[in-house]
Amino acid sequence: MLKLERRATPSSIMSVASPLLAAVGMLITGFVLFKVLGKDPVEAFYLFFVKPVSTTYGIGELLLKTTPLLLCGLGLALGFRANVWNIGAEGQLTMGAIAGGGVALWFGDSESAFALPLMLLAGVLGGMAWAAIPAFLRTRFNTNEILVTLMLVYISQLVLSWLVHGPWRDPQGLNYPQSQGFGDAETMSILISGTRVTWGIVYALGLALVAWIFSQKTFAGFRMQVAGLAPAAAAYAGFSEKRNIWIALMICGATAGLAGVCEVAGPIGRLQQQISPGYGFAAIIVAWIGRLHPIGVVFGALLMSLLYLGGEAAQMGMGLPSAITGLFQGLLLFYLLAADLFITFRLKRVAPVEVNTLKPPVRAETAA
Amino acid sequence: MDQSGFADLKPRLVLTGITKRYPSVVANDDVSLSIRPGEIHAVLGENGAGKSTLMKMIYGVTKPDAGTIMWNGQYETIAAPAQARRMGIGMVFQHFSLFETLTVWENIALALDEPVPTAKLASQITEVSEKYGLPIDPYRLVHSMSVGERQRVEIVRCLLQEPKLLIMDEPTSVLTPQAVLILFKTLRRLAAEGCSILYISHKLDEIRALCDTATVLRGGRVSGTAIPRNETNESLARMMIGGELAECRLAPREAKEERLKVERLSLTSPDPFGTSLKDVSLTVRSGEILGIAGVSGNGQKELMTALSGERLSPASMIKLLGQPAGNLNPAQRRAVGLTFVPEERLGRGAVPPMSLAQNALLTGARKGMVQRGIIHPSVMKTFSKNVIERFKVKCGGDQSVASSLSGGNLQKFIVGRETMLQPRMMIVAQPTWGVDVGAAQLIRQALIDLRDQGVAILVISEELDELFAISDRLAVIADGRLSPSVKPAETSIEQIGTWMSGKFGDRADDRAASANAHLETANAQA
Numbered sequence: 001m002l003k004l005e006r007r008a009t010p011s012s013i014m015s016v017a018s019p020l021l022a023a024v025g026m027l028i029t030g031f032v033l034f035k036v037l038g039k040d041p042v043e044a045f046y047l048f049f050v051k052p053v054s055t056t057y058g059i060g061e062l063l064l065k066t067t068p069l070l071l072c073g074l075g076l077a078l079g080f081r082a083n084v085w086n087i088g089a090e091g092q093l094t095m096g097a098i099a100g101g102g103v104a105l106w107f108g109d110s111e112s113a114f115a116l117p118l119m120l121l122a123g124v125l126g127g128m129a130w131a132a133i134p135a136f137l138r139t140r141f142n143t144n145e146i147l148v149t150l151m152l153v154y155i156s157q158l159v160l161s162w163l164v165h166g167p168w169r170d171p172q173g174l175n176y177p178q179s180q181g182f183g184d185a186e187t188m189s190i191l192i193s194g195t196r197v198t199w200g201i202v203y204a205l206g207l208a209l210v211a212w213i214f215s216q217k218t219f220a221g222f223r224m225q226v227a228g229l230a231p232a233a234a235a236y237a238g239f240s241e242k243r244n245i246w247i248a249l250m251i252c253g254a255t256a257g258l259a260g261v262c263e264v265a266g267p268i269g270r271l272q273q274q275i276s277p278g279y280g281f282a283a284i285i286v287a288w289i290g291r292l293h294p295i296g297v298v299f300g301a302l303l304m305s306l307l308y309l310g311g312e313a314a315q316m317g318m319g320l321p322s323a324i325t326g327l328f329q330g331l332l333l334f335y336l337l338a339a340d341l342f343i344t345f346r347l348k349r350v351a352p353v354e355v356n357t358l359k360p361p362v363r364a365e366t367a368a
Numbered sequence: 369m370d371q372s373g374f375a376d377l378k379p380r381l382v383l384t385g386i387t388k389r390y391p392s393v394v395a396n397d398d399v400s401l402s403i404r405p406g407e408i409h410a411v412l413g414e415n416g417a418g419k420s421t422l423m424k425m426i427y428g429v430t431k432p433d434a435g436t437i438m439w440n441g442q443y444e445t446i447a448a449p450a451q452a453r454r455m456g457i458g459m460v461f462q463h464f465s466l467f468e469t470l471t472v473w474e475n476i477a478l479a480l481d482e483p484v485p486t487a488k489l490a491s492q493i494t495e496v497s498e499k500y501g502l503p504i505d506p507y508r509l510v511h512s513m514s515v516g517e518r519q520r521v522e523i524v525r526c527l528l529q530e531p532k533l534l535i536m537d538e539p540t541s542v543l544t545p546q547a548v549l550i551l552f553k554t555l556r557r558l559a560a561e562g563c564s565i566l567y568i569s570h571k572l573d574e575i576r577a578l579c580d581t582a583t584v585l586r587g588g589r590v591s592g593t594a595i596p597r598n599e600t601n602e603s604l605a606r607m608m609i610g611g612e613l614a615e616c617r618l619a620p621r622e623a624k625e626e627r628l629k630v631e632r633l634s635l636t637s638p639d640p641f642g643t644s645l646k647d648v649s650l651t652v653r654s655g656e657i658l659g660i661a662g663v664s665g666n667g668q669k670e671l672m673t674a675l676s677g678e679r680l681s682p683a684s685m686i687k688l689l690g691q692p693a694g695n696l697n698p699a700q701r702r703a704v705g706l707t708f709v710p711e712e713r714l715g716r717g718a719v720p721p722m723s724l725a726q727n728a729l730l731t732g733a734r735k736g737m738v739q740r741g742i743i744h745p746s747v748m749k750t751f752s753k754n755v756i757e758r759f760k761v762k763c764g765g766d767q768s769v770a771s772s773l774s775g776g777n778l779q780k781f782i783v784g785r786e787t788m789l790q791p792r793m794m795i796v797a798q799p800t801w802g803v804d805v806g807a808a809q810l811i812r813q814a815l816i817d818l819r820d821q822g823v824a825i826l827v828i829s830e831e832l833d834e835l836f837a838i839s840d841r842l843a844v845i846a847d848g849r850l851s852p853s854v855k856p857a858e859t860s861i862e863q864i865g866t867w868m869s870g871k872f873g874d875r876a877d878d879r880a881a882s883a884n885a886h887l888e889t890a891n892a893q894a
């Protein structure tokens with residue numbers, strides 16, 4: 001008979017092993033799935049996980065998709081550590097793209113050297129402004145930030161849709177719902193020639209380092225961690241809950257907004273109806289796989305990016321539906337949450353109860 | 369009742385070699401005891417000695433890893449509380465499990481294993497409760513009842529099932545001294561009718577007054593058995609802690625300037641079932657300890673949050689070192705010189721998964737651990753090492769996580785941390801709640817030393833003995849109102865007990881209060 005038993009202290013080994021176990025679980029289930037679909041699993045795995053990164057271009061694509069995932073994941077992880085459940089990074093990303101894109105359209109054909117820096121700044125501010133709404137509602141009216149951030153995602157997408165269908169639609173665009181393409185001054189330069197990867201990945205990695213220093217070395221980072229681990233202790237120590245909520249949401253708004261503007265100023269090159277295949281949502285999984293640790297998030301983002309590439313390759317190479325990406329993402333999160341149980345619990349083999357309690361008394365009864 | 373009166377009776381319950389292991393601790397190791405019909409048997413031990421674990425195994429909440437349970441001469445495996453109840457075992461837990469929005473009879477009906485018609489149940493409740501001197505109205509809503517009355521509901525709930533064995537887990541910690549006497553009468557009556565009672569406590573006087581026999585546990589093992597009325601407090605304590613009880617000394621000392629002054633503080637509790645503070649006034653001066661007694665749930669929590677700044681009030685109602693502080697948040701009050709030991713250690717006083725060094729940073733940021741927003745780990749380490757050393761905190765070092773410490777050791781760390789922040793005013797809630805006797809002594813002495821250095825200290829506690837031992841002045845909180853304060857030498861347990869039931873507010877007492885206030889000012893001028 002097996003029994004779940006709480007560990008005396010959480011296992012630090014399991015907390016590292018859990019994402020690896022989750023990845024293995026995902027692969028095994030994927031194996032069965034391909035088998036059932038009548039595809040050769042080995043070939044499918046090769047197509048899914050190896051072929052996409054077997055060329056320089058492929059590596060570029062991997063880093064390209066890693067950028068928004070990493071940026072959003074970093075911001076989310078810092079918030080999650082502080083018990084701020086922002087699940088609307090997708091909306092903050094969209095707003096960042098709109099704000100940055102707006103600046104790009106305002107510069108138009110200008111060759112100004114200020115165009116790109118101002119775009120990036122606008123993107124950051126746009127994401128922060130969007131995240132300020134749930135921060136204000138939560139700190140002023142105690143509104144649940146999970147609902148507000150999620151609902152704001154759809155609002156931001158509708159705003160973008162209205163802009164590209166209406167005021168910002170390209171007059172020469174054959175009525176496609178998209179803006180004018182950005183000029184060279186409004187586009188980020190390519191990092192590795194022969195690929196599409198931009199300087200955005202460098203910014204993202206730099207920010208991962210900054211986030212690590214913030215969470216490990218600064219008192220503000222410590223306060224946020226205390227708020228997440230023991231809210232009552234934070235109140236007792238006098239750490240302001242409102243300040244923590246604002247900091248958490250502002251940081252995530254900024255990084256997600258930057259992710260948005262890096263997309264439109266990079267591979268997309270204009271504003272269009274859809275600018276993200278759900279990076280902001282996938283980043284929630286990235287944050288958890290990365291154990292809410294900035295360096296862990298880097299690896300989480302790389303893995304998630306590979307899933308996006310693999311999903312695309314599987315659609316093209318094997319004629320599988322696009323849902324395959326979401327399916328693998330879901331499997332990964334599912335197994336991760338399951339494996340996380342064993343951080344605080346362990347399985348113990350217990351002997352059947354009867355053997356113990358029906359044993360005859362070993363000594364004389366202690367009648368006083 | 370005479371001890372020899374049981375000699376010819378067959379034991380009702382015999383435990384033999386009971387052992388229960390948890391991942392980090394052996395809670396019970398080869399524990400044996402036996403109890404006969406009509407016997408009141410004390411299970412005595414410090415916190416963490418394994419009393420509650422043992423009782424839970426008798427009541428079927430957990431199962432022993434080894435050992436046997438014999439009930440009325442038959443070996444039994446008690447798989448669940450429902451089975452224990454069917455066998456005739458009832459248990460009144462230390463923490464009640466009542467639904468506050470339901471009435472008494474609804475709560476009792478929920479706990480019954482067999483459905484009983486309402487009218488019949490209500491009349492049964494009235495009948496049983498009156499028979500045993502615990503009158504309760506079956507149609508009253510639980511949230512309107514005091515803690516003592518709620519305990520009656522729990523007891524009546526057990527009695528309705530006509531138990532052969534009643535387990536009481538620390539029943540007096542929520543009662544006034546008068547209510548304790550009523551409870552004892554009830555228990556003696558039950559025993560006279562043949563019900564066996566297992567009475568868990570660490571209060572030696574009570575056990576000597578009530579119990580026929582005692583089993584003493586220490587560190588999960590039986591350290592002795594005794595007939596309490598033939599023992600002294602000292603001899604029982606020696607069995608319980610394995611050493612002598614030290615006395616703490618409170619040398620008379622003159623209080624100096626006012627450090628904390630609360631004037632006519634009224635605060636409505638945001639919790640509908642909480643207690644609102646009504647017109648609370650108090651002063652604490654440099655070099656004195658003011659003790660606040662009271663049955664739990666009478667506004668202690670609300671007073672604590674108002675004083676700590678977790679709940680704000682009009683600025684002038686609270687003065688800290690002469691400066692209006694009602695509208696200051698906890699961090700600002702700490703900056704003025706207030707430190708604070710909360711009742712709840714894990715989760716409020718300390719962050720469970722963080723190391724002791726990080727927990728030093730929780731309130732010690734002003735002691736050089738943070739400079740320009742950056743944490744300085746070496747300062748944190750030195751500070752927490754000093755606390756660990758000076759307060760004899762048993763732990764693996766400053767990197768041990770808070771949740772790995774025992775309650776008493778964590779409390780020593782928290783009291784030590786708040787002490788070494790060099791406060792000018794310190795507020796302590798339940799300083800020794802759940803702490804073993806040795807650690808309790810160390811903590812009380814630390815508070816007295818601090819007082820002797822001129823710090824003003826406010827202690828809120830439910831342990832009357834403790835308050836009488838360490839307070840320069842004593843006051844009682846009841847239903848959100850605070851009594852006038854008196855010197856321990858000029859009052860008695862009985863008077864404090866009367867105050868604990870809220871009887872200090874009539875006109876005569878008000879006059880006494882103002883007379884007392886005059887006395888206080890006279891003292892201050894002297």
